[in-house]
Amino acid sequence: MMLLLMLMLSVVLLAHSDDDFCYDEEHCDPYAWGDNYPSCHPLLDSHHSPINLDHQLMKNDSLDSLNLEGFNLTHKGQWWLTNQGHSVVLEVGNGMQVSGGGLPGTYRTIQLHFHWGSVSSNGSEHTLDHLRFPMEMHIVNIKSTHPNLTSALEDPTGIAVLGIFVDVTYLHNENFQSISSALPSVAYKGQTKSIRPFPLVNLLPQNNLTQYYRYHGSLTTPPCSQVVLWTVYEVPVYISWAQFEQFVSGIYSTEEEAANHVLLHDNYRHIHPTYGRSVYASKDAKLLTNGVSSLALLNLLNVLLLLIFKHLAFCI
Ligand SMILES: *[C@@H]1O[C@H](CO)[C@@H](O)[C@H](O)[C@H]1NC(C)=O
Ligand SMILES: *[C@@H]1O[C@H](CO)[C@@H](O)[C@H](O)[C@H]1NC(C)=O
Ligand SMILES: *[C@@H]1O[C@H](CO)[C@@H](O)[C@H](O)[C@H]1NC(C)=O
Ligand SMILES: *[C@@H]1O[C@H](CO)[C@@H](O)[C@H](O)[C@H]1NC(C)=O
Ligand SMILES: *[C@@H]1O[C@H](CO)[C@@H](O)[C@H](O)[C@H]1NC(C)=O
Ligand SMILES: [Zn+2]
Secondary structure, three states: OHHHHHHHHHHHHHHHHHOOOOOOOOOOHHHHHHHHHHHOOOOOOOOOOOOOOOOOOOOOOOOOOEEEEEOOOOOOOEEEEEEEEOOOOEEOOOOOOEEEEEOOOOEEEEEEEEEEEEOOOOOOOOOOOOOOEEEEEEEEEOOOOOHHHHOOOOOOOOOEEEEEEEEEEEOOOOHHHHHHHOOOOOOOOEEEEOOOOEEEEHHHHHHHOOEEEEEEEEEOOOOOOOOEEEEEEOOEEEEEEHHHHHHHOOOOOOOOOOOOOOEOOOOOOOOOOOOOOEEEEEOOOOOOOOOOOOOHHHHHHHHHHHHHHHHHHHHO
16 A cells, blocks of 8 residues: 555656646646746746836837847758747757847857747737737847856846747748748657758848847746846737647647647746836837827727717718
8 A cells, every 4th residue: 555655656756747837737837836946936026027018118228239140141050949848949059149239248049939829819928018919939048158058047147038029910921931831840749850040030020129128037937047138029020820820729738649639828927027127128119108008099099080970970
């Protein structure tokens, strides 16, 4: 009996250490991450990500566009796209680094990955005046003075992440094609596919790189280390509905052999308070207006015009 109990216990423990965090089950979802990863607990003095970017932003004219070295080149060799069960990650090899724009040093680019919603929900991690975009892409860079990620996670400014909102339109985005066409090959957790390198700048909002928000936050996945300088671009990039669907309806959080195939969707962490942190808007970023958003104002104006028009029509 005792032996059986111990056996069962070890099976439970093993299963737990294997599948340590998730987004869709109460015992391992973002609100429970702190149980296994103490630094994921949102304590009062902590600075976690993501956050809502709102009208409390401070304009900072010293925040000019970042130097994205090597982003406009087609590098040699191969990149690797992998389904890690929590996201799809593209490891990009050497040759790219990020600096300037108020960053304290040079950061070398190691990978990018995505967060998404579902067919019926938006899934960006940051929200822009409470608007959640369909997806968000993260380009992860580690300070070049660190030999590896482990040591960068010990440095309060060890990591710089570029966050890019992804919106959906009817137009196909050719620049996303090397990734979206490889998605079926990494449908299941653990699968990997090589990708021919392409200029990374193609995935960015190319005409609006001077418009961004900056704040000090954390990784949005365990161990939630509070060592990230965030650059969240204001203007989204666009992909087609068909390309979006390959993420939300084609990627599983489970292995191919698993008894149940579970779709990976809504893989974003909840919004955290800023607790008095400074959140800056770059020199060229448009400040969000206080209170009623301009979009809401525009809608109100439309309704008013419609009412006036109807009233006029009635009088005549
Ligand atoms: C790539 O960007 C650098 C600046 O980062 C610039 O000097 C260079 O001319 C660009 N090269 C191409 C091919 O656009
Ligand atoms: C503007 O941003 C820079 C770089 O992050 C920072 O050092 C500086 O303190 C900020 N300026 C103000 C007025 O907060
Ligand atoms: C979801 O994203 C769309 C844009 O693609 C936007 O129009 C809509 O308002 C968003 N929904 C929410 C709840 O933020
Ligand atoms: C990472 O770098 C640190 C500092 O140089 C080193 O002590 C450590 O062994 C490295 N860890 C790994 C996993 O390579
Ligand atoms: C993006 O940049 C272009 C060129 O500078 C500008 O005309 C446009 O208004 C910007 N878009 C947004 C949404 O700010
Ligand atoms: Zn991320």
